Amino acid sequence: MEFAPTALALIGLLLAAWTAGAAWLMISAGTKARNAENSRRAARRMARMLDEAPAIPLLVRADGRIEGSERLAHWLGFDTLPQFLSELASGEDRGLSKEDLTDLTQKVRRAQKTAAPFRMALTVPGSQRSLALRGQLADPQVSPGGAALVWIFDFSESETELSRMREETARAKGDFAALVGLIEAAPMPMWFRGVDTRLRLVNSAYVAAVGAESADAVVANQTELIEQVDGLDAAQIAGQAAQQGRPVERIVQATIGDERRALRVSDLPLGSEGVAGYAVDIQEMEEQARSHRAYANAQRSMMDRLSTGVAQFDADRKLSFANQPFRRIFAIRPGSGANGMAFDRFLSDARDEGRTPEVRDFPAWRAEHVEWFTSGEAQEEAWPLSDGTHLRIVAQPMPDGGLALIAEDRTEQLALSATRDTLLRTRTATLDSLFEALAVFAPDGSLQLWNRSFAGTWGIDQEVLDQHPAVDGVLEEIAGNLAKPKHVRRIGEVIRTATLDRKEQAGRVALADGRTLEFAGVPLPDGNGLLTTLDVTANEQAETALRERNQALEQADEVKTRFLANMSYEFRTPLTSIGGFAELLDAGIAGELSDQGKEYVQAILDSVGRLTDQVEDVLDLSQSEAGLLPIAKEKLELLPFVTRVVRERERGIESGGISLDLRGGGVAKVQADPRQLSRAVGHLIDNAIAATPKGGKILVDLSKKPEGTRIVISDNGTGMAPEELRRAMEGLRPSADGKGMERRQGLGIPLARQLIEAHGGTLDIQSRKGMGTSATILLP
Known part of the structure; x- marks a missing residue:
């Protein structure tokens, strides 16, 4: 099937339009999804903010349904929030009370109908939580249909504080009213x-x-x-x-x-x-106080005029008044701050002054007397004091809790009550117990009193003294016993001076039996004169013996001086001769010597040198102990001087493998005998060399101190124990049998000490076993 071009074009346009619409739908859907996600995120954020807000919203719809968060449910005690407002009162330990729920329901309905806001506060039953509610008509965007929006705040802490403040305010108002009434009345x-x-x-x-x-x-x-x-x-x-x-x-x-x-x-x-x-x-109190002060001043003024001591202690057991006799009896010094003194402190101070009896347990005795304040009746005691004072103490408790203490000095009464015979017997016994011979003569010359030793000392018959003879009769009896009877006038003159002239005079006479008596006349306060006699025969004999011994010592000292002078010559002369002959032999005057002979001669010279040094040491030590050591002082440069002494011992230092350190910067000149000081320092250095092992060290330090010039010689040698050091310091001492002298650790240290002390200096030696020895010389 074939399509026309126009149809194809329409189909293409249709497909393009569909593609564009699909693309626009996809873009729009993505935008809406992003917006929805943003809205959900914003909603979650807003919900979280509401959960964290201090107030929680509660939405109440027109039909009674409620919407809120779980946080609000927890505030009200529920696990989950109920659906209706009427279910909020579901128990005694959660929800709202019936009264609060009824009031809330009425206000919510009023707000839904009239849009009138409301406020109320309530407390959740079974808890301390206080809630504040603020309600209003909800915005239609929140909930259309006339719902009410209630904001709920938790103000439990504020409510507790407000309650406490209300109670305090109410109490303060009551107290203020009572206080105002009290002040007014x-x-x-x-x-x-x-x-x-x-x-x-x-x-x-x-x-x-x-x-x-x-x-x-x-x-x-x-x-x-x-x-x-x-x-x-x-x-x-x-x-x-x-x-x-x-x-x-x-x-x-x-x-x-x-x-x-x-x-x-x-x-x-x-x-x-x-x-x-x-x-x-306080006008009446002031008047009474003035009257009381005037009465007290008059009473105390009267008590000050009494001869009996009176003191008053207040209810706090502190001294409030003491008259002058009381202060005198108990040695209370003026201005000592005695007023205000506690009673127990008064007893302690009185004991320190010797004004209380001597008792074995003074704290217990003091505690017993403190009970006088609460005894309820007067107490009376007799206090014999260590100084012979007898006090009669009367303690009278006062109605105000105080104590009146009366002290009466009865010493004089007791003294007057003693009989005269007792006094005489006591006086006679006292005189008889003395070593001296005593006799008391009246101003008219008659013998009044004598002790047992008087008759025996002067050789007078006791029957003659019993007749109380006059002084002339006593002197006649004494004259026959004197080595020189005419000396009896001395005794009579002493008696007359003591009784009539009231002056002291002394004398001494010798008896025919060889005794020597020393006598003195002393005037007595009652006008009589006392003749005291002491047998000093033993003292005379001792003085004679001492004088004879002193003469013997002087003679012995002269003998010792002559002996030292002779020995100095007798010792040095043979040694000088031996040394001289040995030097001549060594020089070949007697002919050439063999090698062995030269060794013998050298040994003789060495021995003579050592013996000479020992003799010099012995003589110097003896002369120093006798105080005869000659010291010729002159100015010495100390550092060159000590350097020369050390150089003389250089061979011994090197042979012993010892190092010596000499220090002496800034040392001035000293006044000393070069020979004697050289020997003293040399002996100490020799001891240090002898005590220091190989590889040891000796330090010689010269320094200037405020007290003088100091020379320290120290070593790190074997050292000495305390007993060894003591024996070294002694040097020579008498032997056990006392017939001779024994040698102790040589003469070096004792001689060095004597030589240094002869210069006016001191020698101090410190030593520890295994740690070394340090000798310190201090020269002025």
Whole structure:
């Protein structure tokens, strides 16, 4: 079948149109799909925002159906939200109460019919959740057909806080009303000032005190109760209390009615609210206090004139008053701050002053006496003191809880009550117990009293003394016993000087039996004279023996001096001769010597040198101990001097494999004997060389100190134990049998010490076993 060209053209146009329409449909469908996806995404985002919003929407349709989120269902206690509004009250522990649901239903219907918005609050039963509802007619775009949209807010926390604040407000109002009533009924003037210190509130007592018509008139006129004091009115003082943040209390005078009254005024700052104040009338108290003070002053003035000590302790057991006799008895010093002293402290201080009896357990004794305050009856005790004082103590408890303490010194009464015979026997026994011979003579010369030793010392018959003879009769008895009877006038002169001239005088006489008596006359306060005698025979003999021994020591010292001089010559002369002959032999004067002979001669010379040094050491040590060592001081450059001493021992230092370090920068000159100081330093260096092993080190340090020039010689050798060091310092000491001397660790250290001390210096040696030795020389 063949188609005409026109038909083919129409078919082509039709196919093209169909293709274009299909393409447009496909593009339109893709656009609508993207828009739908965007709308769904926006809807989900909006739904999420609503879920996170502080308010939840509830849509109530006209037929009672409701729409809301699961979050609202959880607020109301449901797992899922009911379909109808009437189903929200489905139990006691969830949903709404019947009253709240009825009220909500009515307001929702009113809003659906009249478009009137509403608000209400309710509480979910069985929980503490409080909800606020705000309802209105829903927009037709939200829900057509007259639905109501209710927004629900959770304000549980705010409601709790509001409830608490309502309760506190109600309580504060009640308290304020009670306080205002109390202030108004108070019998004392009370007021309140604002932060500007102006009066804002006064009570009726204040109004009556200032004579005003009413409280409003007082506040309006700012009528002050208190007058100006020192240029400051009441408002200014209240301002100071507010600035300082602490109460201010003062006693002032004010006119109330027609009388001047004493008032205790207090201003109490109330933070940022203002200042409260009140005034207490203390006029009667002041008058009573003045009367009481006047009575107390008169009573205490009268007590000060008593000879008996009186003290008062208050209810706090503190000393409030003590008259002068009481202070004197218990050694309370003026100005010691005794007033206010606690009773137990008073007893402790009295014990320290020796004004309480000696007891074994003083704390227990003190506790017993503190109970006097609560005993209820008077207590009386006798206190014998260590100084012989006898006190009668009476403690009277007072009605106010205090204590009155009365102390009476009865020492004099007890002394007067003792009989004269007892006093005489006591005095006689006392004199008889003395070593001295004593006799008391009256001014008329008669013998009044004597002790047991007097008769035996002077050789007088006891029967003669029992007759109380005159001084002349006593002297006649004494004259026969003296080595020189005429010396009895000395004794008579001493007695006369003591009794009549009232002066002390002493003397000494020898008896015929060889004894020596020393006597003295002493005037007594009662006008009598005391003759005291002491046998000094043993002292005389001891003095004689000492004088003889001193003469023997002087002679021995002279012998020792001569011996040292002779020995110095006798020792040195043979040694010099031996050394001289040995040197001649060594020089070949007697002919050429064989090698062995030269060795013998050299050994002799070495031995002579060592023996010479030992002799010099012994002689110098002996002379130093005897104080005869000659010291010729001159100015020495210390560093070159010590360097020369060290150089002399260079061979021994090198042969021992020892290193020596000499330090001495900045050392000045010293005054010393070159020979003796060289020997002292040399001995210490020799000891260090001998004690230092191979590879050891010796340090010689010279320094200038404020106390003098110091030379330190130290080594790291074997060192010495304390006992070894002590023996080294002793050197020579007497042997055990006392017949000779024994050698201890050589003479080097003792001689060095003697030589240094002869220069006015000191030697100190410190040593530890295995750690080395340090010798310190200090020269002035």
